[in-house]
Amino acid sequence: MSRVEQPSRRALLAAAVAAAVAGGAVPAVAHAAPIGGTGDGTADPDRAAARRPVDYHAWTTLQDWRHGTARGTRLVAGARPGVAIGTPAGTADYTDPHTGTTAAWEYATWTSPVHRLAVPATEVIASWNAHTPTGTWIEVELKGGYSDGTDTPWYVMGRWTAGDGDQDIRRTSVDDQSDGRSSIWTDTFSIDDASTGLRLTSYRLRLTLHRRPGARTTPTVWRLGAMGSDIPDRFTVPASIPRHAGELRVPRYSQEIHKGQYPEYDNGGEAWCSPTSSQMIVEYWGGRLTAEQLAWVDPSYADPQVCHAARYTYDHQYAGCGNWPFNAAYAATFEGIQGVVTRLGSLTDLETLIAAGIPAITSQSFLEEELTGSGYGTSGHLMTVIGFTADGDVIANDPASDDDEAVRRVYKRREWENIWLRTKRYNASGKVVSGTGGVCYLYFPARPSARQRKALAALGVR
Structure with missing residues (x-):
């Protein structure tokens, strides 16, 4: 991801397609409380699967x-x-x-x-x-x-x-x-x-x-x-109703502090939104790298585990760290963690996950004015959803932040939901380009709890 609106290689490929078609214990949850809908934020798996335009x-x-x-x-x-x-x-x-x-x-x-x-x-x-x-x-x-x-x-x-x-x-x-x-x-x-x-x-x-x-x-x-x-073409999506408030304690890492580091991996940290997000959730689930594994990283660099994640998710043909399955496979190299790539249908789906203690990595693209408080526009960016406010707004660990402390952001629910779920949008030049349509990485325990299994099953992941 770049903090300016310029096409990534994946975005260019996706635009071409668009043109052609005119167990485990749950880590701590802070101030979690239901605010409507089902009490635990979960949905019935069979009913949810029946209306989902996705088959995982x-x-x-x-x-x-x-x-x-x-x-x-x-x-x-x-x-x-x-x-x-x-x-x-x-x-x-x-x-x-x-x-x-x-x-x-x-x-x-x-x-x-x-x-x-x-x-x-x-x-x-x-x-x-x-x-x-x-x-x-x-x-x-x-x-x-x-x-x-x-x-x-x-x-x-x-x-x-x-x-x-x-x-x-x-x-x-x-x-x-x-x-x-x-x-x-x-x-x-x-x-x-x-x-x-x-x-x-x-x-x-x-x-x-x-x-x-x-x-x-x-x-x-x-x-x-x-x-x-089979996600229908759409510039906007229906608004969901807030159902769950809560925030997970997920580590915060900035990609921006790695700018210029190891340019052989997609020109350095400014493009490392995907591995930075992956590393945040890997560590949330207890995944840790040893000193021996990190010995290759310049000792003057902060958060060397982010450099490691970039190196070991790098796709040498794509020439970037944003290959979605490669990120999921990287997460699963850590003991006790599974990783999948799927699509979700609404923020209600993300609330179901948060209520079960499962954060998620989402892919979205937007102009700066489309996401209040972002401070940047992007043709493709990954961030980690870690919770929801009492008003239903999205709490995200956004790696496109100046430092680790600034990573936690609160984004307006309606804006965020639309930029994530739409399949069509206008870029800075006014051209119609593609959106990701709800793509999501899910990392979760190899032995999920009963509540986690129910939440994942409601989203079609078993």
């Missing part, structure tokens, strides 16, 4: 993994069931486009059953949670079924590893994927021309797990899922 589905249980097709993978039981390399299916060369290095890798695959979307979709975003020791990596692919009975090709949704050392590939999205009817824009599958009525009605996901030949280490994937949605 994931494979997470041992039974889920058993239903897939395995070639060289084995099941991993335990508290976090998943899949890992058993007897490799073969060996293949991979030339890393960002280092030029060609190396041989053992691989194994797991392919999901077909998931039929409850909402025929114009967009799909995959996300995953995995452990990738040094010298291992994963590839996530999607193959969809169109509403006319034909299929997409296998699309690469990401090549990912937690590390970036000499034994690792460089994590990357893959550009220039299209069949003339749909395309991949960094991390998002999109129907090229939604006005034709073409939709994605089903999909399969395929995991390919890699390791160095002869190695005994293996990547392990615990969660694999995707969010499909």
